[in-house]
Structure formats: C-alpha cells, structure tokens
Amino acid sequence: MNRFLGPYQERIYAVFRFVAGFLFAFHGAQKLFGLFAKPDSPPLNAMMTVAGVIEFGGGILIAIGLLASWAAFLSSGEMAVAYFMVHQPNGTWPIQNGGELAALYAFVFLYIAAKGSGRWSVAALMKDPRLS
Numbered sequence: 001m002n003r004f005l006g007p008y009q010e011r012i013y014a015v016f017r018f019v020a021g022f023l024f025a026f027h028g029a030q031k032l033f034g035l036f037a038k039p040d041s042p043p044l045n046a047m048m049t050v051a052g053v054i055e056f057g058g059g060i061l062i063a064i065g066l067l068a069s070w071a072a073f074l075s076s077g078e079m080a081v082a083y084f085m086v087h088q089p090n091g092t093w094p095i096q097n098g099g100e101l102a103a104l105y106a107f108v109f110l111y112i113a114a115k116g117s118g119r120w121s122v123a124a125l126m127k128d129p130r131l132s
Contacts, residue, residue: 014065014120020108021063024075028056054078062112065121066131069113076109 005012029035031044031052042048054074061071079102087099094100116132117123123131 010119013115013118017065017068017112017118017121018063020105020112021059021061021068021071023059024105024109025056025059025063028052028054028059032056051078051082062109065117065123068117068121068123069115069132072109072112076106076113079103079106079109 026036028051030037030041031048034041044052055078058071058075058078062068062075083094083099083102083106087094087097087102089097090099091097094103118132121132123129
C-alpha cells in the first residue's frame with residue numbers, strides 16, 4: 001500500500017515529538033511555577049515537585065530531541081504512576097476516572113522512548129546517537 005504521507009514521516013514524527021513534549025512541559029510549568037494554574041490548584045508537596053521537574057525538564061528534552069529516549073521513558077513511567085495512583089481509584093475506565101490524558105501520555109512517551117529523537121532533533125544535529 002502506498003502511503004501518501006510516507007515521504008514525510010520523519011518530519012511528522014518530529015512535529016509529533018515536539019508537540020507532545022511542549023504540551024507536557026506546560027504541565028510541569030503549571031506545577032513548578034504556577035503558570036497557567038487554576039485558582040484552586042493544590043499546593044506543591046514533594047511528589048508534585050518531582051512530577052513537575054519530570055514534566056518540565058522531560059517535556060523540553062523530548063520537544064527538542066535531546067536525550068529524548070531517556071526523558072520519554074521516565075515520563076512514561078511517571079504518567080503510568082499518575083494514572084494508577086490518582087485516576088484509577090476513581091473508576092475502572094479512563095473515561096470514568098478522568099485519566100485519559102495520563103494514559104495517552106504514558107503510551108505516547110513509550111513510543112518516543114522506543115523510537116528515539118529522530119532525524120529532526122538536536123541529537124541528530126550533534127551527530128551523537130547516544131544523545132537520542
């Protein structure tokens with residue numbers, strides 16, 4: 001089967017990686033710096049601080065494609081933990097417990113961890129596969 005977007009798959013993956021990382025970094029910025037926070041946001045505790053650091057730092061690394069495999073693997077794990085600790089006790093299915101975003105991020109980042117930074121990334125510019 002001829003895929004009409006096949007020739008653009010590396011560029012599309014780079015946009016996918018950038019958007020996922022960028023949006024994830026916003027969650028960290030919200031936790032760490034109070035940016036874009038709702039007025040009733042809970043105060044930071046140790047677990048939320050660690051989550052914020054993973055989200056902000058990991059999101060930036062994923063977005064620019066530097067150490068993206070490692071950052072995405074860590075972020076995927078954080079989202080799985082968030083799903084099971086915060087959302088799953090409120091219902092069996094993600095649509096019931098409000099955990100769709102955490103579940104989706106967990107699998108998006110697992111895919112990025114497996115694929116790496118890709119051709120359109122800082123790691124590729126530096127020509128060092130260890131930074132992918």
